[in-house]
Amino acid sequence: MPKAIRVYEHGGPEVMAYEDVATVEPGPGRVRVRQTAIGVNFIDIYFRTGAYKPASLPFTPGKEGAGEIAALGEGVTGFQIGDRVAYAAGEGTYAEEVIIPAKDVVHVPEGVDDATAAAMMLKGLTAEYLLHRTYKVKPGDTILFHAAAGGVGLILSQWAKHLGATVIGTVGSAEKAELARAHGCDHVILYRDEDFAARVREITGGRGVPVVYDGVGKDTFPASLDCLSPLGMFVSFGAASGPVDNFSLGLLGQKGSLFATRPSLFAHAGNRATLESMAENLFSVVASGAVKIPVHAKARLADVQQVHRDLAGRQTTGATVMLP
Structure with missing residues (x-):
């Protein structure tokens, strides 16, 4: 019998059980995939804790993976x-086999291995819509990205650099600063040690940046707004440190007629033509070598509890992939 991770109640990593499950045949419009690599993302923690609600309990976490079609x-x-x-x-997707709507599946081209594919899809497609569809980054732009040594950050920084932007990234440690610099960041700010908004103003000669990409949330708000130039865009696409509470529209006016948006990958990728375009864009920039996908940790699916502890404790950089 295939194995999967099952969650019967919301809570800490210990609620994830590794157990046998029945093989399921795909219904109309669906495929069964025998997975070879499984992506790990912060959204998986949100579902495990109940911050995001699964359709029902028990459930198997996971959104991302790669493998071969079995049925x-x-x-x-x-x-x-x-x-x-x-x-x-x-x-x-925290399972050896998974049933997925065919509309959500894309072909993996030659030259991209399964671990890379599993590591790049959610983070890479997120970087794609942030850079190309939320705020279209242009040559000469200076942008700010929080958590630049994280999974999305390492991809987005390289890609933004490839597009001709100057990249400012915030990180939490000297080790992560080195990693961010190695992946395209022109300026790295240790946000625990210095006022990142003041530093951004210094770097930009007081002008600020046209866009802030913020997947951190509570810890970086509202200071992120102080980094923006007039008419700039605050892009809140995650909440690794907790949600942004008490958001006031009036604040956007006070800070310079700013724009604010809370985009999601699934709003973009829900359209098949858009998903194919995004995936083609991502795979091509990876295949060209302009963007390298950093897979910094591989773990067994059975060790999922420790994987989640490391991710929640911000002990990880780049992508973690689990192998069934």
């Missing part, structure tokens, strides 16, 4: 058994 449901076209595929909008 096709009725009406599925464009895929064959044995095709290498990857996905960022699966349900229950």
Whole structure:
């Protein structure tokens, strides 16, 4: 029997159980994938703790993975058994096998291995929509990205640099600062040691930046708004330190007629044509070597509790991949 992680009640890492599950055949429009690599993301923690609500309990966490198609449901076209595929909008990917709507699956091109594909989909597609669809980064732009040594940060910094931008990144330690510099950051700010808003103003000659990408949340707000130039855009795409509370629209006016948005990957990737365009953009920039996907940790699926402890404790850099 295939193995999977099951969560029967919300809580800490200890609520995740590694156990046998039944093999399920795919229904119409779906495929069954025998996974070879599983992506790990902060959103998985939100679902485990109950900050985000799963459809029901018990459930299997996980959104991201890669593997080979093992079975096709009725009406599925464009895929064959044995095709290498990857996905960022699966349900229950902390498992040896997973059932996924074919509309959420993309082909993995030659030259991209499974671990890289599993590590790049959610983070890489997030970087794609942030850079190309939320605020379209142009040559000559200076941008600010919080948690620049994290999974999205290391991809986005390289990509933004490739697009001709100057990248300012915040990090939490000297070790992470080195990593951020090695992946495209022109300026790195240790946010625990210095006033990052003042430092951004200093770097930009008082002008500020046109966009702040913030996946941290509580710890970086409202100081992120003080980094923006007039008419700049505050992009809140995650809340690793906790949610942004008591957001006042009036504050945007006071700080310079700012824009604020809370985009999600799933709003973009829910459209099949958009998903294919995003994936093509991502795979091409990775295949060209302009963006390298940092897989810094590999762990067994059975060791998922420790994987979540490390991620929640901000002990990780780059991407972590679990192997079934």
